Amino acid sequence: MNLFAKLKQREQEGTPIKVGLIGGGKFGTMFLSQVARLPGIHVVGIADLSPSAVQSNLELVGWPKESYAAATLDEAVNKRSTHVTDDWRSLIEQPEIEIIIEATGNPMAAVEHCLGAFRQNKHVINVTVEADAFCGYGLALKAKEAGVIYSMAYGDQxxxxxxxxxxxxxxxxxxxxxxxxxxxLPHYRHSTPDTVWDHWGLTAEQAKRGRLNPKMFNAFLDxxxxxxxxxxxxxxxxxxxxxxxxxxxxxxxxxxxxxxxxxxxxxxxxxxxxxxxxxxxxxxxxxxxxxxxxxxxxxxxxxxxxxxxxxxxxxxxxxxxxxxxxxxxxxxLIGLELAISVASVGLRREATGFATSFRADVVAIAKRNLAAGETLDGEGGYTVSGGLRPASISVENRYLPLGLAHNVILKNTVQEGQPVKWDDVDIDMTTAAYKLRKEIELKYV
Known part of the structure; x- marks a missing residue:
């Protein structure tokens, strides 16, 4: 119950926890709005596919422009400022950064980012729970092998x-x-990004003001x-x-x-x-x-x-x-509470939750009758929603994890309400996410 006191001590000692953030969307921006007022934490760099969007979000939450104007990560370290980039690898390779926050919301990318960070001896706080759902146990074991910490994100449920x-x-x-x-309500299972705000209880104007992603929010609703x-x-x-x-x-x-x-x-x-x-x-x-x-x-x-x-x-x-x-x-309070994870990992070397087993899985369920040749668009989209199942049942029946149901093409028809199976899709078997998932299935189920 003394995290804030310990953060103040790190600030006084001139040794703040150095953090790299991958993904500057809603969750990341909420964190950035809070960390600017906290002692003892230094966001050295932010990596995102759209650096200009990150800069706009930083302006939105009140960061002075000079605070994120560092031209390089090394300059950011030396001047206690922040560098914005589109190169996530530069973050995990920067030797001063201690903790990587993965907040892209993209489960395939998140697995690659986490594994890359472990190889560079970085602790990881994984906001992208979609990745944790289908291979979090594997990520936790890989972190343990590397001698680092893998943690859920405090503020998320x-x-x-x-x-x-x-x-x-x-x-x-x-x-x-x-x-x-x-x-x-049962019919929410069929909700799409076109219908989400009516069900959610927001107007389109409120959603636009908050820069809310309809696909992401629909993943909650459906x-x-x-x-x-x-x-x-x-x-x-x-x-x-x-x-x-x-x-x-x-x-x-x-x-x-x-x-x-x-x-x-x-x-x-x-x-x-x-x-x-x-x-x-x-x-x-x-x-x-x-x-x-x-x-x-x-x-x-x-x-x-x-x-x-x-x-x-x-x-x-x-x-x-x-x-x-x-x-x-x-x-x-979602990203507004994420600094608790940063403080816990950075000060106590203790995760705020992590997968200790592979007991549960989330499988892709057809929202409507799906035809061969269609492309699945993952959670919150138009084609599939997620159904919770015991991992043993999911693996035995060869159900496709929702986290891997992104941009994959159906080979077979799938009826509404039925799980999609591995045999129903053409999937890239070379990705880090696919390989880690199959490793978990072979070893731990």
Whole structure:
């Protein structure tokens, strides 16, 4: 509980944590808006395919132009300024940079960036959870082999949920379930970038003002992102996932203890020890008060009468039996909280969550009838959405991971609602992402 004090100390000593950021989009910009006011962290460089867009975003969040005018990374190190470039390799090769933040949102590129950073002895904070969902365990093992840290991004829901699970276990509680909230109705599964803002609750003007990417936000709405983040939570905590995908039961925060019990006790879970997502809408589309849409939660069990009595004595909201309760963080602030990961990794050499196993996977599910010859456009697009499955089932049935369903051509027709399989696509087998995924399948499933 003293990260800020330690950051101030690093500042006073003249040894700030030196960071390189790959990807200057929404998440990265949110981080940059905060880091400018923090001691002890120096963003040496920012790499993006569009340096001019990064510069525009820096101006948007109030960075003085001279603060990001360094002509080279070496100059940025020496002058405590920032260099903006389109060359991500220059960041990972710069010897003074300690931590690479991968925030491109492109899972194929993210795997390459992470592996490259490990080879250069750099710690990695991976914002691109799409990559973590299909090969995060492999990335964690590669980091361990290299003697560096691989971490989830604090501020995103997986890291926050992992923190709550760790709180519960370190306190001595049995974890029954954990997860996040969402706004969900079954027909959202078919949403596209053309329909996302109507469902999301923003106007096109608000989306434009915020420089929001409709494909990225549609990945949240159509169920892909909840599946991706639930996979990351499961792989980071050792919890299991539903056999046939997320159920999205509707409920308020106070409903969670009743919902998140095994079925035989009146809940929705196949068994204790699961990941799930709670919807903020009733099945007829009405908003539920006191929802958890933007937050995360953990459900714990009082497995002795003493603990049950403690819940009662301290007026804890529980299920009707008095044995199940929830702790939660109602809001997550995305990139505005990312400095917690930077401080944790840079000061304590401790990740804010990482995959400890390969228990969960996210498979590509056809949004509509797909014809041979069509090109899949990945999460949030027009062709597929993400479905959460146990990794053992996904691998056994040769389901195509959503993270690899980008710009690949179908060889076979796939019916709406059916998973796409490896045999249905022509895919580049030379990429780092493909090779790492296949290595994980062969070794750990």
């Amino acid at each position: 997986p890291a926050l949920a992992c923190e709550l699970v760790d709180w519960a276990r370190a306190s001595g509680f049995k974890v029954v379930a954990a997860g996040r909230g969402h706004k969900w 169920g892909s992102k909840p599946a991706i983040e639930s996979a990351a939570i499961a792989n980071g905590t050792g919890l299991d996932v539903p056999t046939n995908g997320l159920l999205f039961p509707p409920g308020s925060v106070d409903d969670i203890p009743t919902l998140m019990r095994p079925k035989e006790l009146g809940g929705v879970l196949e068994r204790a020890g699961m990941v799930e997502v709670v919807s903020c809408l009733t099945l007829d589309g009405k908003q539920i008060p006191n929802d958890i849409r933007k937050g995360v939660w953990v459900c714990i069990e009082a497995d002795t009468d003493y603990h049950k009595n403690c819940f009662e004595e301290y007026k804890v909201v529980t299920d009707p039996s008095g044995r199940y309760m929830v702790n939660h963080k109602r809001w997550h």
